[in-house]
Amino acid sequence: MFRTIIIRSFGTSLGKRGERLVIRHPEPRKDPGSAAAETTADPVERPKRPKRVEEEIPFFRIGELVLPPRGVSISTDVIEEAAQRGIPVTFLTSSGQPFAMITSPMLTATTATRRSQLRAMDRKLGAELARAFVAGKLRNQASLLVYFAKADKSEPERRQAVHAQAMEVRRARKLVLAVTGSSPDAVRDELMGYEGFGARSYWAGIKALLAGRICFEGRTGRGAVDPVNALLNYGYGVLASRTWAAILHAGLDPFAGMLHADRSGKPSLVLDLMEELRAPAVDRAVLSYVRLGRPIRFEGSQLDEESRKNIAEAVLERLAAPVTVQGRKVLLGSIVQRQARSLATHVRGEGSYKPFAMTW
Numbered sequence: 001m002f003r004t005i006i007i008r009s010f011g012t013s014l015g016k017r018g019e020r021l022v023i024r025h026p027e028p029r030k031d032p033g034s035a036a037a038e039t040t041a042d043p044v045e046r047p048k049r050p051k052r053v054e055e056e057i058p059f060f061r062i063g064e065l066v067l068p069p070r071g072v073s074i075s076t077d078v079i080e081e082a083a084q085r086g087i088p089v090t091f092l093t094s095s096g097q098p099f100a101m102i103t104s105p106m107l108t109a110t111t112a113t114r115r116s117q118l119r120a121m122d123r124k125l126g127a128e129l130a131r132a133f134v135a136g137k138l139r140n141q142a143s144l145l146v147y148f149a150k151a152d153k154s155e156p157e158r159r160q161a162v163h164a165q166a167m168e169v170r171r172a173r174k175l176v177l178a179v180t181g182s183s184p185d186a187v188r189d190e191l192m193g194y195e196g197f198g199a200r201s202y203w204a205g206i207k208a209l210l211a212g213r214i215c216f217e218g219r220t221g222r223g224a225v226d227p228v229n230a231l232l233n234y235g236y237g238v239l240a241s242r243t244w245a246a247i248l249h250a251g252l253d254p255f256a257g258m259l260h261a262d263r264s265g266k267p268s269l270v271l272d273l274m275e276e277l278r279a280p281a282v283d284r285a286v287l288s289y290v291r292l293g294r295p296i297r298f299e300g301s302q303l304d305e306e307s308r309k310n311i312a313e314a315v316l317e318r319l320a321a322p323v324t325v326q327g328r329k330v331l332l333g334s335i336v337q338r339q340a341r342s343l344a345t346h347v348r349g350e351g352s353y354k355p356f357a358m359t360w
């Protein structure tokens with residue numbers, strides 16, 4: 001199974017030794033107050049350079065490298081090896097948003113797919129895809145609410161309230177399925193309106209699930225300073241990097257979306273394809289994280305390094321979990337690539353696209 005390697009420690013360096021990635025971490029500092037940290041060294045003696053801990057990982061086991069915005073070095077040998085093996089190198093901001101990616105240009109050397117994708121942006125096919133993205137998202141959101149409501153067997157009032165919100169999300173999905181139009185532009189506003197209606201009910205259901213455990217007043221995007229939204233935003237960043245890489249590997253343009261409108265620098269198709277995957281991959285991981293009472297700490301207005309590490313691992317654990325698709329067990333993470341490839345064949349007229357439906 002491929003691993004996503006997320007580097008977080010300041011001062012880490014990445015190099016290559018044969019067919020292996022070599023990660024050199026700074027040795028953790030000892031607590032100055034601990035006995036182990038006591039020393040009788042002369043106070044004017046210069047401190048020794050901190051030792052470094054090495055870890056080696058075979059390249060054939062790596063699916064993606066994720067790096068922070070600062071404090072990490074990577075050799076050109078590693079970049080070349082990653083490009084040859086199709087391993088994307090993604091850079092995330094401290095809040096979890098992808099801001100750069102290194103891939104081989106040969107992975108996206110296909111014009112037929114992109115030409116078909118761009119044509120779909122002005123045709124009925126694009127409108128149908130936009131509708132599918134929203135419908136898939138709402139279906140998985142409703143299912144997630146019902147799944148967690150089942151765990152509250154001792155609190156029938158809470159369970160009833162969450163089920164009521166799930167019904168509203170399903171009602172929004174029915175309205176979405178009835179939307180038709182000649183192009184994405186013709187249906188976008190209506191679809192976004194129904195998506196917003198469903199989102200209000202969904203996050204109200206999440207609020208009910210978290211009541212008594214942690215304060216959550218509703219969904220906030222970038223810049224959120226409350227614990228739940230900060231976890232969600234970072235988790236979505238991890239999912240976005242995985243989705244972006246899958247789209248590139250499928251030969252699609254990440255900036256040419258159907259549901260999300262074009263804007264310079266906005267990866268609209270990444271946001272489109274993420275919609276149906278947010279609830280099963282990230283929301284479930286965050287809900288479980290919070291309901292288990294795991295610590296959430298901040299440095300200023302952002303999650304601290306340990307919290308970012310923990311939520312990234314929780315999301316990656318979800319992506320490594322098996323799910324049932326057409327009677328077969330597959331990893332949730334492989335669904336991302338599967339959906340991107342299905343989308344590519346659909347716009348070329350060689351297959352059909354169906355939103356991923358999570359079964360709980």
